[in-house]
Amino acid sequence: YEKSKPNEHKKLALLIKILPYISFKFNILCKNPSCEIITEVERFKSMSELCELVGYDKANSTRLKNDLFKLRVNEELVIGIFETDYGKSILVNPLVYYKGTRLEDMKGLIDIFSKTN
Numbered sequence: 732y733e734k735s736k737p738n739e740h741k742k743l744a745l746l747i748k749i750l751p752y753i754s755f756k757f758n759i760l761c762k763n764p765s766c767e768i769i770t771e772v773e774r775f776k777s778m779s780e781l782c783e784l785v786g787y788d789k790a791n792s793t794r795l796k797n798d799l800f801k802l803r804v805n806e807e808l809v810i811g812i813f814e815t816d817y818g819k820s821i822l823v824n825p826l827v828y829y830k831g832t833r834l835e836d837m838k839g840l841i842d843i844f845s846k847t848n
Contacts, residue, residue, distance in 0.1 A: 748785040760821040
């Protein structure tokens with residue numbers, strides 16, 4: 732917060748609002764963050780659903796998505812979205828925030844967020 736510019740404070744506030752919804756084990760934004768079984772993780776079905784929790788108007792779901800993608804902490808991306816025909820997962824970069832105790836379990840996710848040439 733202290734190193735950020737005043738116009739970045741709203742973005743940091745957004746990060747703080749989503750912290751309680753980050754899965755302890757998988758670093759996925761979800762409704763049941765203490766769940767340890769991946770098939771039982773209750774992901775947010777849409778950005779509109781997440782809008783309610785962070786104080787955005789549902790009509791601004793595209794704005795929320797853009798604001799999440801713009802989040803950076805120490806030049807690290809904070810949010811990524813993985814989407815398949817089965818659904819969508821909003822992922823949090825474990826180098827920015829990780830609730831678990833075994834960061835080595837997050838190697839694959841860390842790699843996804845790393846800069847590639």
